[in-house]
Amino acid sequence: MQRFVDSVxxxxxxxxxxxxxxxxxxxxRLINGVSAILLAILPGKTSILEGIHGWELRPTFRGPRLPRWMENGVSSFNQFIHELSVDSDTSSSVDYLSEEDSDDDIHPGSPLSQSSRLSRRSSFTNHNRSWIHWIRCILSWLLFPLKLLLGIPLYFFTSSSRRASKASDSGNLLSSNTNSPRRSQTLKDHIVQRATDRRRGVVEDLHLAIEIFIESIFDSVHKVAHCVLSPTDTFRRLLRWLSHNSDGLTDITADCVGTTVSTAVLSDNDPTPYNSLNTDARTCRDVITELGYPYEAIRVVTADGYILVLERIPRRDARKVxxxxxxxxxxxxxxxxxxIVGSPAFAAFDxxxxVFLGNLRGLVSREHIDKNISSRQYWRYSINEHGTQDIPAMIEKIHEIKVSELKSGRHDQEEGSSSEQPYELCTICHSLGGAAILIYVITRRIEEKPHRLSRMILLSPxxxxxxxxFVFTMMEYLFLLVAPVLAPFLPAFYIPTRFFRxxxxxxxxxxxxxxxxxGLVQTLMSYVVGGDSSNWVGVLGIPHYNMNDMPGVAFRVALHLAQMKHSKKFIMxxxxxxxANLEEYGxxxxxDLGEYYGFIDIPVDLVAGRKDKVIRPSMVRKHYKLMKEAGVEASYNEFEYAHLDFTFSHREELLAYVMSRLLLVGPSSKQIYGQKSLKLKGKDEQARKS
Known part of the structure; x- marks a missing residue:
């Protein structure tokens, strides 16, 4: 009878x-199909999607790509838990590879990896009993409140073979530890795993939630049916549990803890920064160190109290920075x-x-020396502060570090002179970073302070x-119109809660x-940014867009960009x-920063993208024209790229060009402008004519 009920x-x-x-x-499938229909009738999608790399955007009615644990026709929560636990091992990088690559000589010889390969070639019923026991223990604890309410003895839900499985679990753990030297042989697979997106999407989470719910319900039904069909055995176990309540509960707890020890240890050996919700929370440090490069994080505090993180791939004896x-x-x-191959930071280090990597203010973590700073106070800054507070603080920190490490130039550091600094500092800036670095150089020269730079390479500044x-024009007028009303209530554009991130x-x-x-989302986002064909959706998968922290845009930064567009000038x-302007600027x-380009005393390389609809090549050429008129040693080049291709795409031609410009660093033949004391306040016209 029991077998019949179990089968039913x-x-x-x-x-x-x-x-x-x-x-x-x-x-x-319906959502994907409707999206395909909409994508097919949208205008201009060809130019938007043609430059996308790394994932398929062709409209299709194909259903979702299911997880590996469902591809063989077995949709079981037990099998999912089994393969999920194996993913904690570094050898699991081959789980997502082809069947031809799954040879025994590739895998470390641990019992877990062997059982994983066996499970994909046999029926679900042939799984290791220790895993079934482990899953039962977890489900028992998940359903612990329900069991108490129903009055079902907890001891009844434990397997009679639990104690016998302890020795097997200990043996597996010992075996995995003894095989640990062979883990070094799977470095290539380990790197492949790191480069693979191991997150679960919303659809996959729904599959898992349904699996857990169904398994929990039917597990409870199975336990109740067993109690009803075996009253004598149930009564006997109930008496035994009541007589040994404390000992039994302690033993069961120890069993469950002992069963999960193996997984915990294996997880520690593979510190993949994916949390329990399977979102990619890797940091820049994780990416750099996983690829074998050195890393250093430096805390920088600006003059107005913002805490920035200056990250570094250190080469301490280098005089090229x-x-x-x-x-x-x-x-x-x-x-x-x-x-390693397509990143400017790694190419420069090689x-x-x-290499120093700057981070401007503007994260939802709101790092500030004032721990109680409000959101309105934190986000009260414009591009001015990026160029006059953030970049000066980071570059002065770089100067302090390099002078200390190279054991020279201390006198220059004390005197504030940059004439004989013991290193050469170049900068590569993208988009808003290019505008900020220009503000930095010009304001430092006007204030007669050293900017310490030897060359600027500006990518679509x-x-x-x-x-x-037209979209940007509408946004410009909207910002200028509603700014006085929205500014007090909308300090920034960011996602404030961890759930929505x-x-x-x-x-x-x-x-x-x-x-x-x-493809539909990519097309709609491209419409918002003027038809730019950058991989906007792909960028959302970059780890810095994670639930723990995420960049935001201050309202004043957006307003500042609208002011620049409206005035047709590069203004502060x-x-x-x-x-207010008189108090700040005199x-x-x-x-008008364009009138001060004559103060730029170092070579500048300007790079534009012909497909860039965010900052068009004509706007980069405007920088170039004003610089050449002011006598700046400037160069201009164009590539067939969109706006985000300068950083988020692997472009060998661009990378080779940037590296070639770095190698040109040397003493500038540019005449130094401005021998008089030039201040910001009240001297803009005099500074322009000098």
Whole structure:
């Protein structure tokens, strides 16, 4: 009778699973199909999608890409838990490889990896009993409140073979430890695993939630049925549990803890920074160190109290230094996200440079010396502060570090002179970072302070925006119109809660699995940014867009960009009144930085993208024209790239060009301008003519 009931329950459970899975899959297919239809009729999608690399964007009615544990037709929670636990081992990198690569000589000879390969070639019923026992223990604890309410003895739900499995678990753990030297042989597979997106999307999470729910319900039904059909055995175990309550509960707890020890140890051996919700929370440090490069994080405090993280790939004895500065809604992760071959940071380090990665203020963590700073106070800054506070603090920190390490130039450090610094510092900046570095150099020269730079390489720099699309023009007028009303209530544009940041991180995975949906979102986002064909959806999968922290845009930064576009000039922030501007700049109007390009005393390399619709090549050429008129040693080049291709895409031609410009660093033949004391306040016209 018991076998008959177990068979009925098992068949019913699998039937319910099949119905729910197929229903969910049909809904997902419907969403993907509708997205494909919409994508097919949208105009201009060809130019937007043609430059995308790394994932499929062709509209298709294909269903979602299911997890590996469902591909062989077995949809079981037990099998999922089994393979999920094996993923904790470094040898699991081969789980997502082809069957031809799954040879025994590739895998370390641990019992876990062997059972993993066996499970994919045999029926589910042939799984290791120790894993089934481990899963039962977890389910028992998950259903502990229900068992107490129903009055079912906890001891009843433990397997009679639990104690016998202890020796087997200990043997497996010992065997995995003794085989640990062979883990060094799987370094290549380990790196492959790191480069693979191991997150779960929302659809995969729904599959897992349904699996857990169905398994929990039918497990409870099975236990109740066993109690009803075996009253004598149930009564006997109940008496035994009541008589040995404390000992039994302690023993059961020890059993469960002992069973999970193996997984915990294996997880420690593979510190993959994916949390329990399977969102990619890697940091720049994780990416750099996983690829075998040295890493150092430096805490920098600006003059107005903001705490910044200056990251470094150190080469301490190098006299060639490069400082990389990211753009809007980005971080230092952008310079290392393409791995060893396609990242500017790694390429510069391999060329002998000491590499520093700057991070501007603007993370949702709101790091500040004032721990109680409000959101409104934290986000009260414009691009001015990026160029006059953030970059000066980081470059002065670089100077302090290099002078100390090279054991020279201390007198120059004390005197504040940059004439004989013991190193050469170049900078590579993208988008908003380019505008910020120009503000930095010009204001430092006006204030007669050393900027310590030897060369600037500006990739699609911001500053001039009057030649842009209709969408940007509408946003410009909207910002200028509603700024006085929204500024007190909307300090910045960011995702404030961890849940929605987690949701965005997971949706990026779903956009990858559902090509039509991903293509539709990519197209709509491209419309918002004027038709730029950058991989906007792919960028959402970069680890710095995670649930723990994420870049944001201050309202004043967006307003500052709107002011630049409206004035058709590269100006500093307009505070809205002549009195406020007079107090800040010494004139009723904000400073026009284009009139001060004559103060740039180092070579500047400007790079534009012909497909860039965010900052068009004509705007980069405007920088170039003004610099040449002012006598700056400037160069200009164009590539067939969109806006994000300068950092987030592997472009060998661009990387070779940037490295070639770094190698040109040397003493500038540019005449030093401005022998008089030039201050910001009240001397803008005199400084322009000198």
């Amino acid at each position: 329950i098992a068949v019913t459970k699998e039937s319910v699973k099949t119905i729910t899975y197929e229903s969910l899959n049909n809904v997902v 490069v400082y990389l500065q990211h753009g809007i809604l980005d971080s230092s992760m952008g310079w290392v996200s393409n791995g 060329q002998g440079y000491d 911001a500053g001039f925006h009057d030649d842009s699309t 987690m949701l965005l991180n997971k949706l990026a995975r779903d956009f990858h699995n559902l090509p039509a949906v991903g 922030f307009d505070y809205g009144s002549a009195a 004139s009723p109007e904000p400073l």
